[in-house]
Amino acid sequence: MAKLNINGKHIDIEVDGATPLLWVLREQLGLTGTKYSCGIGLCGACTVHIDGKAVRSCLVPVSTLSASKAIVTIEALSADNNHPIQQAWKTLDVPQCGYCQSGMIMAAAALLKTNAQPSDADIDANITNICRCGTFNRVRRGIHLAADINKRGRS
């Protein structure tokens, strides 16, 4: 039995504690926006936010979580696709196949939370998700654009 706090809801779930969060999200909660690709923390497709930080959910056994840790998945990043990262991604047509993009978006959103105007070097250091379609240059532009959208929103 695990007690989780996912997308603002408290959830009690019958599950073997060794199960990675990724599979609880995907198979037990139907939140399939969080993707499986490598299963060993290397690709970032499974990135979610835990207490605001980008975390690769394939490496997190549910036994290590508790109701006090706030988990946010791509489905709840924004109410209607209007997070600045999502807006920027749409403006620039960032996704190709899209399979890596949930993770890419969650990683980028977490970066903006701690660093409102990331430099290219900050992006290089923090965005380590794999994208086999090769959307990197649009991802980079997208993060800069989202930072601008945020700034305009604030001023």
Add this chain to the structure above:
Amino acid sequence: MDKERINVSRREFLIHSTALGAGFSLGLYLPFSGNAFAAGGVAPTVSSSVPEVNAWVVIEPDDTVVIRIARSEMGQGTLTGLAQLVAEELECDWAKVTTEYPTPGQNLDRDNIWGSFLTGGSRGIRGSQQYVRKGGAVARQMLIEAAAEKWKVPMAECHAVNSVITHRPSGRSTTYGKVAAAAATMFPPDQVELKDPKDWKLIGQPVKRLDTVDKLNGKQVYGADLKLEGMLNAAIKACPVFGGKLKSFDAAKVNNMPGVRKVVAVQDNAVAVVAETWWQAKTALDALPITWDNGPNATLSSASIEKMLEAGLTSKQNVFVGNQHGDVNKALQGAVKTVEATYGYPYQNHACMEPMNATARWTRDRCEVWCPTQNGTAALQAAVAAADLPISQCDVYKLLIGGGFGRRGFHDFVTQVVTIAKQLPGTPIKLLWTREEDMAHGYYHPITKCKLVGGLDASGNLTGLHVRISGQSILAAVNPKWLSNGADMITFQGLLPEGEHAISYTVPNLLVEHAMRNPPVPPGFWRGVNINQNAIYLECFIDELAHAAGKDALEFRRKLLADQPKSLAVLNAVAKKAGWGKPAAKGVYRGLSVCKTFDSYVAACAEVSVDAKGKLRIRRIVAATDPGYAVNPQQIEAQVEGSFVFGLSALLYDECTLKDGAVEQTNFHNYPSMLIAEMPKVEVIVMPSGGFWGGIGEPTIAVAAPAVLNAIFAATGKRIRQLPIKDTALRSA
């Protein structure tokens, strides 16, 4: 090009009208609206029963235009591009366009009305552009005719713009949605005229993709995400040694593990665990004792393959000629200077981000498969063969693909899932591979080596070139019927005398040969196919020749391209934009590459630096492409940039090595992919010269690696002739 006049066949009309008569159009709405698919992008959004105008176009009373797309979307943007082509001729409101996939079974029932479902060879647009535009034009005519009939005016007095039909003399107007039902009963016109390209309004525009929104919020349903009522999940392991078999497994050891429902043998070489969740299935599979019969390839290794290929570089056995003119031996003997070099390219995996998967439900009288596939028709054939049912009782529903790159033109996973589902009749089974399984059982980019010998005359002109490729044929493994008198002509991609993969250079004496050597590792089509290595072989060697001749690499190429104005144009474009001939920033060096492939003309200029410790940085790549017509320039840019990530990952890191008959790489730690930090700035020049249709998804991948390798030589004086660069020391001797 002027307007194209296209005949509409009677046969097509008959099918169309009988189809309506039989209520067929209803059957076209894929049988899963309202379930898990409702959220997914390409999934049918149409749930009403309005009849289609024709096979390509359905128009709802609210003016929503549903365009049917036969080819598969895997990120390359074809879905949007094809819709643009139909919509251009249809004259519909682009803002109201949505798409859906017909199924391969429906295509079969309707006598192939949607043409080929194959999505590969950069053919999505160029292979279907004419008939899909025709589909749009025919539908437009029928809609106009329906309006004219309603108004009792001559059709010639009416025209359509943006889904609105207007009767010019009276100024009366109506919309497509209002006349669509009537249009569906019209005879299609005998002839339609396609627009003159200069009148295109939508083709050539950088419109936004139609499939983006659901990819931003997790709603897009990929094959791996599919959930059907009562579905169970399967994890699979096949014998890691190629050609090996399953000997036995001890199901009793895992039968009581949580969620496990069944452990089944799959064909003669694999075992799968079926459980309530996939994680349970995978956990049990990891615990399952399995014994393999490793079979005849148990000692296969990279070293033994290397030996086989090495021998092929000089052997006379099983050698095929791909291109020959003049007398190369004489030319080389008479040369003032000869240059010789041997290159090599390894096995590589596609490593699509979405691991292989498929879902199937099998009963005694029906088999249905849901899967990401690059070829719905081939997926259907695989399902039929495994289901042991007539084709009329099987169908395949395609899902958006989380990366294809050629891998999903093969359907081993469909065969497997149907084989499993057959052992649990009536229960939908979703099979998902682990990344490890995906690495172990690819259809790998084939391995080759290449020895090149070139001769220069006293003024440094190239007088003779001998290219000897030794290595694996894709076609011999995939379908020997595609060989031409034993030769695999695709092996010569970019080196052929003519056609979509013709060599760009005019060399007076030329011989290109292939010693076919086929190790027992399954080869497949991998984004770019054989142009990846052939462009490296030729373009790096041309650089070696230019260097030996003491000539500038651009000038040397220009001379050889004198007869190829389109190739020359793309090369000149990148040289100009990159500033070739002008000094680069301190420590920055340039390299060039040009080729023609998939009927497009492409070139690149790369800028790199190599620091004192030998660390390479690829800083910038200027790339030009002339695809004839450019349907969506911003998507072309995305494809060029994206293909560089694929091609440069291959250049820098990717290699599948063999030990004891199995691939040694297992996941992204030993098969890395490039990250954003390594991504160069990419400047794309799209320069469509018109009059032909070239491919987009693959061509430019070919020029990235050789341009970078040539730039590395400029920076270090070191020729890298074996991929990947990996740990090759760039600064030591």
